[in-house]
Amino acid sequence: MAESSGADRAPRHGLARRLPAFPWDALIPAKQRAAAHPEGIVDLSVGTPVDPTPASVQSALAAAADSPGYPTTIGTSALREALVAFVRRHRRAPESLDVEGVLPTVGSKELVAHLPFQLGLGLGDVVAFPHIAYPTYDIGARFVGAEPLALDIAALAAQGDAALPDPALADRIRLLWLNSPSNPTGEVLDVAQLAALVQWARTRGIIVASDECYALLPWTVDEVPSVLDPRVNGGSLDGLLCVYSLSKQSNLAGYRAAFVAGDPSLVGELVAVRKQAGMMLPGPLQAAMTVALGDDDAPRAQREIYRSRRAVLEAALRSAGGTIHGSQAGLYLWTTFGEEAMASVERLADHGILVAPGMFYGVGGGAFVRVALTATDERIAAAARRLERL
Numbered sequence: 513m514a515e516s517s518g519a520d521r522a523p524r525h526g527l528a529r530r531l532p533a534f535p536w537d538a539l540i541p542a543k544q545r546a547a548a549h550p551e552g553i554v555d556l557s558v559g560t561p562v563d564p565t566p567a568s569v570q571s572a573l574a575a576a577a578d579s580p581g582y583p584t585t586i587g588t589s590a591l592r593e594a595l596v597a598f599v600r601r602h603r604r605a606p607e608s609l610d611v612e613g614v615l616p617t618v619g620s621k622e623l624v625a626h627l628p629f630q631l632g633l634g635l636g637d638v639v640a641f642p643h644i645a646y647p648t649y650d651i652g653a654r655f656v657g658a659e660p661l662a663l664d665i666a667a668l669a670a671q672g673d674a675a676l677p678d679p680a681l682a683d684r685i686r687l688l689w690l691n692s693p694s695n696p697t698g699e700v701l702d703v704a705q706l707a708a709l710v711q712w713a714r715t716r717g718i719i720v721a722s723d724e725c726y727a728l729l730p731w732t733v734d735e736v737p738s739v740l741d742p743r744v745n746g747g748s749l750d751g752l753l754c755v756y757s758l759s760k761q762s763n764l765a766g767y768r769a770a771f772v773a774g775d776p777s778l779v780g781e782l783v784a785v786r787k788q789a790g791m792m793l794p795g796p797l798q799a800a801m802t803v804a805l806g807d808d809d810a811p812r813a814q815r816e817i818y819r820s821r822r823a824v825l826e827a828a829l830r831s832a833g834g835t836i837h838g839s840q841a842g843l844y845l846w847t848t849f850g851e852e853a854m855a856s857v858e859r860l861a862d863h864g865i866l867v868a869p870g871m872f873y874g875v876g877g878g879a880f881v882r883v884a885l886t887a888t889d890e891r892i893a894a895a896a897r898r899l900e901r902l
Contacts, residue, residue: 531654535647535872542861549864554895556825557868559843559884561763563817566810569762569800576799583795585787587616591798594805599773601808602728603738603754606747612776613749615783616793616801619768620725620757624648624689627721627753628656630785631778633686641689644697644874646723649689658686662874665690669705672712688713690722693729693736693841696873696882700730700840703737706744714751719778725757725770726842728811729818733840740774749775760843760886761811762804768793769801818843821885821892828896829883837880845883846870856881863898 539557547553586592595614599605617623625648628639635657641649643662653660667675673682690709692701701709706722713720722739730736737744739752753774759765772779786792793801804810825845826836834847849856853869860867860881868884870877887895 527655531651539857539866539868542857543866545858546861546864546866551864551894553864553866554887554891554898555866556884556887556895557866557882559760559882559886561760561765561886562888563763563814565763565767566804566807568807568810569764569767569804572803573767573796573800576796579795581795583792583798585615585792586783587614587793588795588798588802591616591802591805594802595771595773598805599738599740599754599756603724603756603773604741604743605738605754605773606740606742606749609740609749609773610776613779614771614773615779615786616798617770617772618791618793619759620723620755620770621648622768622791623755623770623772624723625652625655627782628652628658628687630782631687631719632781633658636684637686638681638684639687639689640685640718642691642694642874644694644870644876645689645691646695647872649691659684661685665701665709666699666705668712669701669708672708682716685716685718687719687721690720690739692722692724693726694838695723695726695842696844696868696870696877696880697837697846698726698731698839698842698844700733700736703741703743706737706739706741707746710739710745710752717751719751719753721753721755723755725755726760727756728761729815729843730841731819731822731839736841751775751778753778758801758804761814762807763814764801764804767797767800769797769804817889818885821887821889824892824896825883825885825899828899832899832902843885845885846880847883848880851879853878853881859902863902865895865898 592611633656637658638661639653639658640661640663642665650660673679727736740754755772757770829847834849836845836847838846857869868882870880
């Protein structure tokens with residue numbers, strides 16, 4: 513998902529005053545110090561793809577460039593059919609899921625940030641999400657005046673209401689975010705955990721939104737299950753949404769190509785709101801996304817590139833005294849050097865390496881740094897040499 517810095521200006525009006533500071537702005541001094549390294553910076557912080565967009569996707573975009581009319585919110589027939597085929601192939605979606613249960617979105621961060629609004633949540637409602645997590649789950653709750661609630665999701669799967677800080681909260685939670693593989697930890701929820709979470713949420717009328725954007729990048733697990741999988745949902749998609757992005761697996765971060773799939777009634781609600789708001793993926797991008805969804809070879813090749821980079825970085829981090837936790841799948845190595853995160857950030861910046869501090873993702877990340885695999889082979893090799901000298 514996109515993570516970029518904005519202007520360093522204090523908000524003066526309205527909603528912006530209620531939001532926390534944009535975390536990535538706090539990394540600017542460390543980035544400047546890392547950039548001063550005589551051999552250049554190795555930026556392993558944000559995790560933006562650096563490898564080429566597949567040629568077939570570029571060609572499809574160019575071929576569709578003559579696009580004078582408005583695109584539709586729901587997407588072209590070809591795109592919707594490609595979405596259905598993709599989630600059936602890769603997320604084990606049932607045959608019952610058809611084009612009424614899929615919807616393209618303008619990137620996945622947009623959907624994460626605005627889903628509480630599009631579902632009609634507001635004051636008095638609670639949005640729950642993992643206690644170490646992508647910060648936009650929290651921001652989406654704040655946008656609508658709902659209460660953000662960080663939870664230990666593994667404990668929730670095992671203990672149900674007993675994992676809540678107050679059991680009465682179960683009556684106020686309207687939306688539960690899951691994230692597997694996790695950004696930043698790379699932890700994967702297995703079928704039994706997902707099934708327990710879905711069952712718990714359903715008995716309380718809670719919508720489950722599962723962010724599965726890194727699912728095609730498994731490393732130390734055999735599979736990354738989905739809420740669309742009948743083994744998880746018992747054959748019913750009621751109350752379930754799967755959020756997915758092509759940014760990482762197909763190097764399409766600049767295309768903002770993502771989608772949501774699941775309960776057709778919930779998808780229909782999103783369509784109705786998004787039509788009114790004019791939230792639609794541009795026509796040429798819909799054509800390019802259709803091609804990307806049908807190409808399994810390019811993501812498979814990209815995964816092997818990341819596998820190689822991961823092996824190099826993992827060994828180097830360990831040689832530098834780092835301990836890697838989780839990191840079963842996805843684009844990051846969740847690493848601790850046994851010190852506060854910012855101490856690690858600053859020490860690595862002195863060697864020209866920029867990483868993300870764990871506290872960006874919740875108080876439980878305070879001793880960790882998130883190390884991205886998204887740099888060129890040359891930059892990954894440079895980082896490894898510097899780490900091995902630490």
